[in-house]
Amino acid sequence: MKQEIYLLPRADFSWFCLGICGTAFLLKLGMKVPGFHSTLIFFFLILLILYTILPKTFPRNLDKRVYLSLLASILFLIFANVHSGPRQKIIHPLFRSYLETQLKESPLTKFESRIVMGFVTGSTKEIPGSFKDIAKESGILHLFAASGLHLGIFIGSLQFLGNLCFRKRKWISLILSLGVGFLYLAALDFPVSFLRAYLFVFLSLVASLFYRKIGPADLLAISSACIAFFLFHDFLSIGFLLSFGAVFGIFFLKPSFDQILLPKSKSIFKENLHLTLACSLSTFPILVYYFRSFSFGGIWINFLLVPMAGILLPTLYLSFFLQSILPEFFVDQLSSWIWVPASFELSIFLKLFHTLATFGRGYKTWATIPMALCFISTLLTIGFALYPKLRFLKFPLVKTPLYLLPTIFLIVSYFFPTIHIPALQTKLRKGNLSIRHGDHLYIFGTCYSKGLTEPTAGLPPPKFISFESESCLRGILASMNKYQITDVFWHGTKKSLEWISKFQLPIKPKETEILGAGMNPLFSIIRFDGNPKEVGRFLKQTKLADKSRTDPKWKGVLLLDFPPWKKKEAKEWIQYQKLLGISTAWKMILVEETFEIPIRDHLQYTNLL
Numbered sequence: 001m002k003q004e005i006y007l008l009p010r011a012d013f014s015w016f017c018l019g020i021c022g023t024a025f026l027l028k029l030g031m032k033v034p035g036f037h038s039t040l041i042f043f044f045l046i047l048l049i050l051y052t053i054l055p056k057t058f059p060r061n062l063d064k065r066v067y068l069s070l071l072a073s074i075l076f077l078i079f080a081n082v083h084s085g086p087r088q089k090i091i092h093p094l095f096r097s098y099l100e101t102q103l104k105e106s107p108l109t110k111f112e113s114r115i116v117m118g119f120v121t122g123s124t125k126e127i128p129g130s131f132k133d134i135a136k137e138s139g140i141l142h143l144f145a146a147s148g149l150h151l152g153i154f155i156g157s158l159q160f161l162g163n164l165c166f167r168k169r170k171w172i173s174l175i176l177s178l179g180v181g182f183l184y185l186a187a188l189d190f191p192v193s194f195l196r197a198y199l200f201v202f203l204s205l206v207a208s209l210f211y212r213k214i215g216p217a218d219l220l221a222i223s224s225a226c227i228a229f230f231l232f233h234d235f236l237s238i239g240f241l242l243s244f245g246a247v248f249g250i251f252f253l254k255p256s257f258d259q260i261l262l263p264k265s266k267s268i269f270k271e272n273l274h275l276t277l278a279c280s281l282s283t284f285p286i287l288v289y290y291f292r293s294f295s296f297g298g299i300w301i302n303f304l305l306v307p308m309a310g311i312l313l314p315t316l317y318l319s320f321f322l323q324s325i326l327p328e329f330f331v332d333q334l335s336s337w338i339w340v341p342a343s344f345e346l347s348i349f350l351k352l353f354h355t356l357a358t359f360g361r362g363y364k365t366w367a368t369i370p371m372a373l374c375f376i377s378t379l380l381t382i383g384f385a386l387y388p389k390l391r392f393l394k395f396p397l398v399k400t401p402l403y404l405l406p407t408i409f410l411i412v413s414y415f416f417p418t419i420h421i422p423a424l425q426t427k428l429r430k431g432n433l434s435i436r437h438g439d440h441l442y443i444f445g446t447c448y449s450k451g452l453t454e455p456t457a458g459l460p461p462p463k464f465i466s467f468e469s470e471s472c473l474r475g476i477l478a479s480m481n482k483y484q485i486t487d488v489f490w491h492g493t494k495k496s497l498e499w500i501s502k503f504q505l506p507i508k509p510k511e512t513e514i515l516g517a518g519m520n521p522l523f524s525i526i527r528f529d530g531n532p533k534e535v536g537r538f539l540k541q542t543k544l545a546d547k548s549r550t551d552p553k554w555k556g557v558l559l560l561d562f563p564p565w566k567k568k569e570a571k572e573w574i575q576y577q578k579l580l581g582i583s584t585a586w587k588m589i590l591v592e593e594t595f596e597i598p599i600r601d602h603l604q605y606t607n608l609l
Contacts, residue, residue, distance in 0.1 A: 019069030113326030122146025139298015249282030
């Protein structure tokens with residue numbers, strides 16, 4: 001008889017941890033509210049006192065769990081470091097040096113070495129940018145992020161070898177695998193998904209030592225509470241939500257799929273299909289909400305590649321281990337032979353990935369968050385999690401349509417229409433901004449911020465690009481190659497245009513016109529960052545725009561995008577506009593988070609401002 005899966009924790013300690021998770025969730029919601037932390041402490045302290053002195057109304061077992069949850073909330077608020085900020089995860093230098101040394105001695109190419117580094121370290125920074133983009137659009141980027149897959153395979157491999165060496169004392173194998181697994185976790189600087197996986201393995205293996213079983217809900221509650229208590233900033237982060245969302249699908253959705261379709265079958269095909277479908281459905285609302293994108297082809301690409309990764313990773317670990325224990329005088333002779341299996345498997349993996357990614361990525365983006373899809377996918381996730389409890393869903397006439405429901409939802413989601421895109425869109429970054437007007441993308445300032453030259457998700461790529469800084473060249477040339485853009489204009493200074501003339505680039509220089517002055521016959525949008533050297537050119541261009549305008553409805557907008565230490569000066573420009581020689585035909589607007597609204601209102605409804 002199959003063991004029933006409970007949605008709520010069964011152990012008292014798990015309810016203690018559940019109290020920590022609930023309090024951490026409330027604290028995350030109100031972190032920006034002054035005094036919210038103190039208010040929560042006072043609130044839970046009052047609840048605990050009232051619950052202690054008032055007559056008991058719950059059963060004894062439930063009464064104990066409620067008391068533990070309230071006590072955990074107070075302890076969490078008092079002792080947890082909830083004010084810790086974000087920290088950059090850095091691979092330990094010794095571990096990185098070890099991997100790099102072993103890869104240099106291996107026969108792998110530079111590209112293959114970077115892919116192997118990405119696999120072993122679980123860091124997407126190690127893999128090439130072009131490969132990373134394709135992996136993201138194919139939905140397999142999680143294979144290059146430190147996750148439960150990596151740790152499960154690593155500790156599983158150690159357990160297998162340990163059980164062979166210590167057949168009669170398996171507890172030694174267990175301790176060794178957990179110890180080495182912790183070193184692996186520490187070497188990667190405790191990434192949240194990797195830490196979640198280690199806590200799962202630790203709790204499960206320790207429970208097995210005492211001939212106990214720990215339920216899925218208990219695992220989720222305890223591991224979440226540990227992350228909330230010790231790494232509060234990572235609690236409810238995107239990595240946390242994706243990791244726990246995928247595991248929730250494995251624990252609660254996959255058993256439901258198994259019960260609906262061929263419940264007695266144990267085929268690898270069915271297991272892998274339901275595993276992929278459960279993870280995709282449970283992470284769908286998170287990916288769509290935060291990234292406004294989803295790789296529909298990633299479902300079947302993961303179906304084929306994840307099992308291959310499960311074979312490739314142990315081979316890589318074994319290759320590193322064997323090469324590292326070789327005497328130095330044998331490395332040159334035997335290294336190429338040691339890496340033969342890993343190189344062969346890696347070549348098959350990359351070939352299959354390239355073929356699948358070329359023909360079936362199914363990458364879909366939306367310009368705005370499709371809340372309807374997020375809501376429906378969440379309902380489906382909850383519905384399938386509750387399937388074992390809902391008897392009316394187990395009738396044969398209901399099972400087949402119910403099983404097809406996720407597939408139908410994913411097909412409809414792929415063709416879900418995008419919302420109407422406004423004619424004017426802005427994107428503000430540190431030291432620069434971009435304005436998308438129809439098919440034309442205008443990039444003001446430098447391009448040191450990543451992704452500024454990339455089109456907004458859900459929008460088709462622009463047909464025209466205009467920019468003013470040579471720092472944008474790299475990103476723009478990549479976009480030209482990727483999206484086949486031919487009309488690109490550089491509004492640079494005389495020196496920069498003399499520099500570009502030495503190279504044969506498919507870019508059209510415009511020295512006489514400042515960026516944004518000729519944006520449209522009906523309006524001009526010019527940005528000024530307060531640079532004293534550009535004041536003369538800036539004022540000259542506004543006067544030229546005044547003289548060259550032909551339409552009486554023409555409007556001008558001056559975007560004052562001064563650094564923070566020059567905000568007062570920007571306001572002074574507005575105050576002394578006439579003294580600076582700028583005509584009243586120009587509307588001055590400070591660049592802030594909501595500056596797009598004043599621009600649009602001024603261009604459409606002048607009298608509102």
